[in-house]
Amino acid sequence: MSAREFGELWALSQLSPGIHLVALAGLIGQRVAGWRGAVASVAGMMIPAAAITVGLTAAYGLVAAAPLAKAALAGLAPVTGGMTIATAALLVRATARRGVRHAIVDLAVAAASAAAALLFGVPTIAAIAAGALVGTLALGRERSPSRETPMG
């Protein structure tokens, strides 16, 4: 596979719903070996990782009720909350790579969504639908597609 081909598949994967790495694995597998390749590459990525995740979760479950684990959780909550906020910043950074005007527009849309959820109790799904509508109508024309779409 050439670098250009990989770049194109990567750009397509960034348009997928859910986990982009799954889409990328499926696209590469399909390109290399048809639908069987897609199944094999996605299964090869997801099944071992999911098994390890379940194993870690079950192991944590054995000690979760202990006082020490409860204390650790008091430190894990702010850390995972902070990681979630940082993910938001990374999403905005990924879409706003094209200069100041883009950054301002992107920050405004993200801030409106945060305010809708925090201050006005707008349902999550309604905020996503509003973002989809605003994006389709107004945010696609400022730039060429692909390549600059968010990672994750």
Add this chain to the structure above:
Amino acid sequence: MDPLLLLLVFLKASALSIGGLSSLPLLRADLVTPGIATDEQVVQAIAIGRISTGPNGLYIVSLGYLIGGIAGAAMALVAATVPPLVVVPAAALARKWLLTTRVAGLVRGVALATAGLLVATGLGIVNATGTPAWWQIALAAIAIVLTYRGTIHPAFVIAIGAIAGLLLGR
């Protein structure tokens, strides 16, 4: 919770999000708000998802296990795997359409709306167990900076949180 219902909740969150952790606001609305899961379970799932191998979005497998055991984890795995794969036939059938400015705008709009929701969700998690103490606010700030910069492995950031909790959380 009925595993099929859980599958639908996870599928919805996966199909309507763009990027790994982006499913979190929808899952928190559908699972924590009605009392099916707790914020403690969400925190555990995110932490384990960051320590484990594979994409960050696999935290939902951990959450599925915490809610519904092996069946719950299997439902979450299916829900994490199937929606992104719609792009494979879509790329084969309608590649040109996928690369139009409208689709780019749609993806950008959803990503930005999700970014705002992730801020709200992150603040909700930090505040989940009552008003945070000074050291918890400091931990959140450190986690934001370290995750944004991305120069150290997330498992270390998780470890910093766990150690700080052990020292100060009692």
